Amino acid sequence: MIVKHLDQLIGTPADVDTEQWASRRFILASDKLGYSVTDTLIKEGAELEMEYRNHIETVYCFEGEGEIEDLATGTVHPIRPGTLYALNLHDRHILRANKGSHMRMVCVFNPPLTGAEVHDETGAYAAPEAMLATAG
Structure with a gap:
C-alpha cells in the first residue's frame, strides 16, 4: 500500500x-x-500552450477557475471545480488560469511520469524511454 501526504512532497525533487x-x-x-x-x-494568470505527444492526460479541477482552448477547433471550455477533461488525442491546447484565481488539479498521466519531466519547447514531456535513458 502506498500512502503519501502533500506535506511529504513539498520541497523535495517530487515538487517541481x-x-x-x-x-x-x-x-x-x-x-x-x-x-x-x-x-x-x-498559477494565477498563467497561460500554457501544451501538447502531450507522448502521454495521455486526464485532469480533474477541484479549486479555482480558468479555461482550456482546443487549438484544433478553437473551442474554449470553462474550467471550475468539478470539471474533468481528458487529452485523449494528444490534443494541442492552451490552459489558462483566470486573473485573481489559480487552478488546482489532480492530473493522471499514462504512461507514467518519471518525476524529472519539464515541458519542452513544444509544451510536451519527453517520451518515457528518453527520460529513463537520461536518468541512467
Missing part, C-alpha cells in the same frame, strides 16, 4: 515549481502502477 505552475508528483513510474498522479497548481 515553475513561474507558471507547480506539480507535486505523488505517484510516479517507479511506483509501478502504470500511471502517475500529480497535484498540480496552475
Whole structure:
C-alpha cells in the first residue's frame, strides 16, 4: 500500500515549481502502477500552450477557475471545480488560469511520469524511454 501526504512532497525533487505552475508528483513510474498522479497548481494568470505527444492526460479541477482552448477547433471550455477533461488525442491546447484565481488539479498521466519531466519547447514531456535513458 502506498500512502503519501502533500506535506511529504513539498520541497523535495517530487515538487517541481515553475513561474507558471507547480506539480507535486505523488505517484510516479517507479511506483509501478502504470500511471502517475500529480497535484498540480496552475498559477494565477498563467497561460500554457501544451501538447502531450507522448502521454495521455486526464485532469480533474477541484479549486479555482480558468479555461482550456482546443487549438484544433478553437473551442474554449470553462474550467471550475468539478470539471474533468481528458487529452485523449494528444490534443494541442492552451490552459489558462483566470486573473485573481489559480487552478488546482489532480492530473493522471499514462504512461507514467518519471518525476524529472519539464515541458519542452513544444509544451510536451519527453517520451518515457528518453527520460529513463537520461536518468541512467
